[in-house]
Amino acid sequence: MREITYAEALNEALREEMERDDTVFIMGQDVGKFGGIFGVTKGLYEKFGQKRVRDTPLSESAIIGGAVGAAAAGGMRPVCELMLADFVGVCVDEIYNKAGKWKYMHGGTPDISIVVRAPMGAKGGGGSEHSQCPEALFMHGTGLKMLVPSTPYDAKGLLKGAIRDNDPVVFFEHKLLYVLKGQVPADDYLVPIGKAAVRKEGTDVTILAYSLMVHKAIEAALTLEEQGISAEVIDLRSLIPLDLETIFTSVAKTGRVVIAHEANKRGGMGAEISAVISEQCFKELKGPIARVAAPDVPIPFSPDLEQLYLPNAEKIITGVKLVLEK
Amino acid sequence: MEITKSLMLELYEKMLLNRIVEEEMAKLVIEKKIFGALHLGIGHEALSVGATLPMRKDDYLVFSHRGVGHSLTKGIPPSQIVGEFMGRSIGCSKGKGGVHLSDYSRGVLGISGSQGGNFVIAAGAGLRAKMKGTDQVAMCFFGEGTSNRGPFHEGVNMAAVWKLPVIFVCENDTYSFSTHQKQVMLIDNVADRAASYGIPGVVVDGNDVLAVYQAVNQAVERARAGEGPTIIEGKTYRWCGHHEFEDGTKYRDKAEIEAWKQKCPIIRVEKQLINYGTATKKELKQIEEQVKENIQKELELANNSPVPKPEELFTDVYANPEVFQRGISL
Incomplete structure (x- = not known):
């Protein structure tokens, strides 16, 4: 099978869905002729024109609120691009409240069929407000779905599914993954929303990760294997809905859990996942759950400090050893 | 445009409906049948009715928290509006919205x-x-x-630059809750802000329903013709408090409130109708009685409506509800 990058896979998903359904359109800053800050919308302006690939003012509230309004008014499927995930800070009302609550609050109508794509994560020297992973903010929200693909294959299949989904989907793409190459079918396929993927089977410990951290977890698991420790790596892929079945099955097998994410620890995804496992699988657990995450400080600019800040394979290995000792 | 007798009578009837429904809702707050904040638009009727009536059923409407009159004018039955505020299943949002009322079958998209x-x-x-x-x-x-x-800024600018068919109607009643406009703005007219977006800004007497109707109608025609948005600002006054938990006298002189009550938009249109010989007092009285009779029936419907079923707590969160949601119990 041919190999393309994560960014190209996303581009292909957008292109295919826009060809398939003329209610799909793109809104964002510099998504037109420029092709998006990470090149994800490259060539779409030329193919679909300015009506469907809309360069917006620098107005994140209007991008997301406009998308919600267009969807609520009936039958449109906007895909919004935020230049960076950090900028959710200026459109939380539109995502968290409007997209997430307008269906329920209005008694079941309308469907808010929007996708909010947002590049997240540290890629070296971005500093505190250009490097964040803000998924925990939306984990606490209601009415949203949230996807975090780690491979080009999933990027295409999940984005296509997100666009077809009638619910609002927040779609986080890690900046360092855009250049990652992988096998991606040239034809139409979907990756089901809400299904995790077991990336490596193992029996001693379960490592739960998503987005870039999946690759760090696999790296850690391969090193651990050489040391005689069998780690199972689960790529969550979807944070809302969370694939509890796959998580619980693995926990029942290993009895030990490490959760790894790039965002800082306090109130992060690990807290929620750990709590659900404790509530539902307490008897299967052989010891406490460990969270491998960034410290609770803003992301530093200095690349040296940033490396110190970020979770990596080594820190995941430390986490695994910690849970195995207890 | 021509102002016909039937248009004037329709405006009059809708304003009365707006006023009386809100007066009844104020009583329901005291009776503890309406919960949460109720923001009455009494005094605003020339705007809520005069600016909504030029719209078609399939046009889209969003409003502020003071949206009862607009919803009524757009055609939502009073029972479904009052029922919504009472948290009953008859409510236009099944009792899940309250002040955030909507009716997508009538283009009423809701409030923020x-x-x-x-x-x-x-x-x-x-x-x-x-x-x-x-x-x-x-x-x-x-x-x-x-x-x-x-x-x-973001919404008006985007609408302007893309020439979107949107009419922004400012109900300027001088006070944001307790804060006077002069404390927070250096300009008198919100409509003046239109200039910075390159679109028309129009100021009208917000208690003159005919002036409002005509200005909005013009803006609607402009929008339908693809010429883009307009900001229309009507100067008016709310007679009540910001909501029914306060009466608005802590920050406003009683004399000021009284002076505005003298400029009642409903009495104004009533006088216009009678003075120009368009309608008789008797005709107007008949309309009022019909409106009141209808409202009583509608209030009864709301009052008799059951509360939402417990399972409603969990429905309508998602279109594809396969998402794990915790139950009420552990």
């Missing part, structure tokens, strides 16, 4: 809980109409206070 969140939604609805090539318009009501929020 964060005041001023509606500008960008209206722009989006206008974008939808434009992309689909329909001649629908979106109407966005707002108070002068929210024109100080970022989404005002």
Whole structure:
């Protein structure tokens, strides 16, 4: 099978869905002729024109609120691009409240069929407000779905599914993954929303990760294997809905859990996942759950400090050893 | 445009409906049948009715928290509005919205809980109409206070630059809750802000329903013709408190309130009808009695409606409800 990058896979998903359904359109800053800050919308302006690939003012509230309004008014499927995930800070009302609550609050109508794509994560020297992973903010929200693909294959299949989904989907793409190459079918396929993927089977410990951290977890698991420790790596892929079945099955097998994410620890995804496992699988657990995450400080600019800040394979290995000792 | 007798009588009837329904709702607050905040628009009727009536059923409407009159004028039955505020299943949002009422079958998209969140939604609805090539318009009501929020700038600018069919109607009643406009703005007219977006800004007497109707009608025609948005500002006054938990006298002189009551928009149109010989006192009285009779029936419907079933707590969160949601118990 041919190999393309994560960014190209996303581009292909957008292109295919826009060809398939003329209610799909793109809104964002510099998504037109420029092709998006990470090149994800490259060539779409030329193919679909300015009506469907809309360069917006620098107005994140209007991008997301406009998308919600267009969807609520009936039958449109906007895909919004935020230049960076950090900028959710200026459109939380539109995502968290409007997209997430307008269906329920209005008694079941309308469907808010929007996708909010947002590049997240540290890629070296971005500093505190250009490097964040803000998924925990939306984990606490209601009415949203949230996807975090780690491979080009999933990027295409999940984005296509997100666009077809009638619910609002927040779609986080890690900046360092855009250049990652992988096998991606040239034809139409979907990756089901809400299904995790077991990336490596193992029996001693379960490592739960998503987005870039999946690759760090696999790296850690391969090193651990050489040391005689069998780690199972689960790529969550979807944070809302969370694939509890796959998580619980693995926990029942290993009895030990490490959760790894790039965002800082306090109130992060690990807290929620750990709590659900404790509530539902307490008897299967052989010891406490460990969270491998960034410290609770803003992301530093200095690349040296940033490396110190970020979770990596080594820190995941430390986490695994910690849970195995207890 | 021609102002016909039937148009004037329709405006009069809708304003009365608006006024009396809200007066009844105020009583329901005292009876503890309406819960949560009720923001009455008594005094605003020339705007809520006069600016909503030029809309078609398929046009989109978003408004502020003071939206009872607009909803009534757009055709939502009083029972479904009052029932919504009472948290009953007859409510237009099944009792799940309360003040956030909506009715998608009538183009009523709702209100933003964060005041001023509606500008960008209206722009989006206008974008939808434009992309689909329909001649629908979106109407966005707002108070002068929210024109100080970022989404005002973002929504109006985007609507302007894309020539979206949106009409932004400011119900300027001088006070954002307790804060006087002069404390928070250096300009007198919100409509003056239109100049910075390159669109028309129009100031009208917000207690003159005919002036409002005509100005809005013109803006609607302009929007339908693809010429883009307009800001219309009507100067008016709310007679009540910001909501029914306060009476508005801590920060406003009683004399000021009284003076505005003398400028009642309903009495004004009543006088116009009688003085010009358009209608007789008897005719108007008949209309009033019909409106009251209808409202009583509607209130009964709301009052007799059951509360939502417990399972409603969990429905309508998602279109595809396969998402894990915790139950009430552990």
